[in-house]
Amino acid sequence: MRNPEKFRLRRSMLFLNAQKPGLIRDPYVYAPDTIMLDLEDAVAENQKDAARYSLYHALKEIDYHGVERIVRINGLDTPHWREDVRVCVAGGADGIRIPKTESGVDVRAIEEEVRKAEQEFGVEEGKTLLMAALESCMGVINVMEICRSSERLFGIALSGGDYTKDLQTVISGTGIELAGARQNMIIAARAAKVQCFDTVYTDLDNMEGFERETAMIKAMGFDGKSLINPRQISIVHKIFTPTEKEIIFAEKVVREIDEKKKLGIGVFTVDGKMIDIAFYDGAKRCLELAKASGVYRKGAAEC
Amino acid sequence: MLNSVGREIPEEIIKLTGKEVFQGAFAKDGVEYQRAAPVVKPVMSNTTSKMVDSIHEALVKCGVRDGMTFGFHHHFRDGDMVVKLVMDEVHKMGIKDITICASSLGRAHDFLVPMMEDGTVTNIESSGVRGEVGKAISHGKLKGLAIMRSHGGRVRAIQTGESRLDISFIGAPTCDDYGNCRGIGGKSDCGVLSYSHVDGNHANKVVAITDCLVPFPNYPPHIPMAKVDYVCVVDAIGDPTKIATGAAKPTTDVRKLTMADYCTQFVVNTPYFKDGFSYQTGIGGASIASTISLTKIMEERGIRMGFGVGGLTKPMCDLLDKGLVNLLLDTQDFDLSAVSSLTNPRHHRISAGAYANPFNKGAFVNKLDFVILAALEVDVNFNVNVVVGSDGIITGAQGGHPDTAAGAKCTIVISPLLQGRIPAICTDVTTVTTPGETIDVVITEYGIAINPLRQDLIEATKDTDLPFCTIEELRDKAYEIAGKPEPVQFGERVVGIIESRDGTILDVVREVKEFKLDK
Numbered sequence: 173m174r175n176p177e178k179f180r181l182r183r184s185m186l187f188l189n190a191q192k193p194g195l196i197r198d199p200y201v202y203a204p205d206t207i208m209l210d211l212e213d214a215v216a217e218n219q220k221d222a223a224r225y226s227l228y229h230a231l232k233e234i235d236y237h238g239v240e241r242i243v244r245i246n247g248l249d250t251p252h253w254r255e256d257v258r259v260c261v262a263g264g265a266d267g268i269r270i271p272k273t274e275s276g277v278d279v280r281a282i283e284e285e286v287r288k289a290e291q292e293f294g295v296e297e298g299k300t301l302l303m304a305a306l307e308s309c310m311g312v313i314n315v316m317e318i319c320r321s322s323e324r325l326f327g328i329a330l331s332g333g334d335y336t337k338d339l340q341t342v343i344s345g346t347g348i349e350l351a352g353a354r355q356n357m358i359i360a361a362r363a364a365k366v367q368c369f370d371t372v373y374t375d376l377d378n379m380e381g382f383e384r385e386t387a388m389i390k391a392m393g394f395d396g397k398s399l400i401n402p403r404q405i406s407i408v409h410k411i412f413t414p415t416e417k418e419i420i421f422a423e424k425v426v427r428e429i430d431e432k433k434k435l436g437i438g439v440f441t442v443d444g445k446m447i448d449i450a451f452y453d454g455a456k457r458c459l460e461l462a463k464a465s466g467v468y469r470k471g472a473a474e475c
Numbered sequence: 476m477l478n479s480v481g482r483e484i485p486e487e488i489i490k491l492t493g494k495e496v497f498q499g500a501f502a503k504d505g506v507e508y509q510r511a512a513p514v515v516k517p518v519m520s521n522t523t524s525k526m527v528d529s530i531h532e533a534l535v536k537c538g539v540r541d542g543m544t545f546g547f548h549h550h551f552r553d554g555d556m557v558v559k560l561v562m563d564e565v566h567k568m569g570i571k572d573i574t575i576c577a578s579s580l581g582r583a584h585d586f587l588v589p590m591m592e593d594g595t596v597t598n599i600e601s602s603g604v605r606g607e608v609g610k611a612i613s614h615g616k617l618k619g620l621a622i623m624r625s626h627g628g629r630v631r632a633i634q635t636g637e638s639r640l641d642i643s644f645i646g647a648p649t650c651d652d653y654g655n656c657r658g659i660g661g662k663s664d665c666g667v668l669s670y671s672h673v674d675g676n677h678a679n680k681v682v683a684i685t686d687c688l689v690p691f692p693n694y695p696p697h698i699p700m701a702k703v704d705y706v707c708v709v710d711a712i713g714d715p716t717k718i719a720t721g722a723a724k725p726t727t728d729v730r731k732l733t734m735a736d737y738c739t740q741f742v743v744n745t746p747y748f749k750d751g752f753s754y755q756t757g758i759g760g761a762s763i764a765s766t767i768s769l770t771k772i773m774e775e776r777g778i779r780m781g782f783g784v785g786g787l788t789k790p791m792c793d794l795l796d797k798g799l800v801n802l803l804l805d806t807q808d809f810d811l812s813a814v815s816s817l818t819n820p821r822h823h824r825i826s827a828g829a830y831a832n833p834f835n836k837g838a839f840v841n842k843l844d845f846v847i848l849a850a851l852e853v854d855v856n857f858n859v860n861v862v863v864g865s866d867g868i869i870t871g872a873q874g875g876h877p878d879t880a881a882g883a884k885c886t887i888v889i890s891p892l893l894q895g896r897i898p899a900i901c902t903d904v905t906t907v908t909t910p911g912e913t914i915d916v917v918i919t920e921y922g923i924a925i926n927p928l929r930q931d932l933i934e935a936t937k938d939t940d941l942p943f944c945t946i947e948e949l950r951d952k953a954y955e956i957a958g959k960p961e962p963v964q965f966g967e968r969v970v971g972i973i974e975s976r977d978g979t980i981l982d983v984v985r986e987v988k989e990f991k992l993d994k
Contacts, residue, residue, distance in 0.1 A: 197893075197956060201921060401729075402729035403727055403729050
């Protein structure tokens, strides 16, 4: 049941209120990798049904031109989530973001409803992927269990606002309050071989701060970031897309390691830098990211 | 009769106005005409005072009577008080059947609606009309016809005598007792008085209205005393908070930034982008953003602009400060940065006639390489509408749109694919206000369409990464998203005409009907 889209490129995941036609009409013009149509916090309690209706028609009628469509449903502690899941599956959403995930049990509860809905609406089993948002200390503590909870789960995401509330602190802008969660999450995600996404950056007037934070989480190993405004997309893509220099170097590393291995040489230099087999996977990943980002130059050797 | 943009112009309108139908943007090139001259009352005695105590006295001295045509400028934009000061007095005096010939009318003139209803004002000639007056015209409240004409077209109409100004009222930020008017200084600083030059030259009577009387001579004047009959001092001619405000914050809207980026990339890939190029842009978010991004490329490549012209905003004035443009030629100031930039000796005032009059022996617009324009609607024949909303209501103004489009070597229109939920790229514009033959490129956030008439531009830019497509593809995309809108339902009565810059009829505007859904 392995879904080929499970580990697609997800540098930018743009939140959009599922109830706003003007927002969900054509967000693909901004070229995000993923849109996250929100049924949860952006939608008032007495508008949940209207938002679901709007969401269903958007999923059914609008051609999103290959941009992934994830839906953030309401939490397990609400009366809404079961119907949310049915609408997502019936509409053909690519995936569901589970808010406030605290354990593997939470993920499996959603998974079971998704499976039933796929049956009910004649959707191929396994088509609807899952991602888990960690919004509490309990969620972060149970991160490994969550990462391993479902074959459908492609990744985990930090939700910094709720998490810092639970931690009894506030977002400071320095990232110190999120350091532990970020570190735990990325290590667990890599160990479990799922993707890991960073929280939103809410100060739209501070694009330099946003750029710094994005560069930091890229350096930490994250796959992408949740976004609240289209202005943030190009910055994330710039940071997450390998530069031409990096691509050329990675190509050389892959080629040289392949050749030197045949000659029985383990350690050598490329452009003055010491290279051994430990660099191989990183260089391959760089080329894969370049290909997925659409910047890999034509005619270049297959990696 | 069908005109050359395929619009049916009713015979009775041709007969009523004595105008011809539009025959092409350059059909009148080289056709000679006789300029009209005003009646002039000389002032020879050195004891004659031009000062009057009130608007009432000015009107009486000018011999105001029913059926006259009054000229006004719109440099005070939404802060204008001059039209109201004059028309309130005219209304009180019981004068009827006035034609208002303004360079433009806007929301400051909503008070005119009851005067249209009671017959005080029966004709309006303007670049366009925003606000309640536009709605009232579209609902048939004007007894006569509204004539919408470009800035260049207004100068032409006055110079040919099609519009004969009986009295022009020039709101002057500063003025002396002998009528030397300046656009700068005082309480209602608007920088320039470009639109009033033609009034000074051609109106039979000219009244300067000021709220800042300064010692004689107010020099150098923008409208000189030799052209002014009377001077009237009032408490306020404008609301400075609505004339020229602080520079607009650059847009953060990604769609507009995307279009601005496409525009800049297009401009720099044309053969016209070279040292000494000329450029005009508007005040929309995307236009301003494209000027900002163009500035960066000019700095990187060491390319300087020869001149920038038209209505000005801060980013254009910043080019002057950075030494990236040789001259700015100013017809209107949209923000305080543009007003204060006038102290720069390379920032010059020009008249609306010098800027855009098609019946000059050449206007500045003819020397433009690029103009960046906006649109309410563009159709698959590249015809543009900037005056009539997709709901059929008059809601905008031609301004210099048709003038610059005709003059520039590369005319670029930036428009989002959809205006709200209405397709901006459509099969047929509601009203043609700039003919498609003068539009070269349409830029949307979805793609860029080059007019097939411009094979040279298609060839010049074919190797760029820009998302080119046909105008029909843009239209289809818009219809795919928003659906094809039902056509606006108009009545039979023609309430206005869209005059081409050469004085012919480009299109007519009909009375709107209440929309009814099909059963």
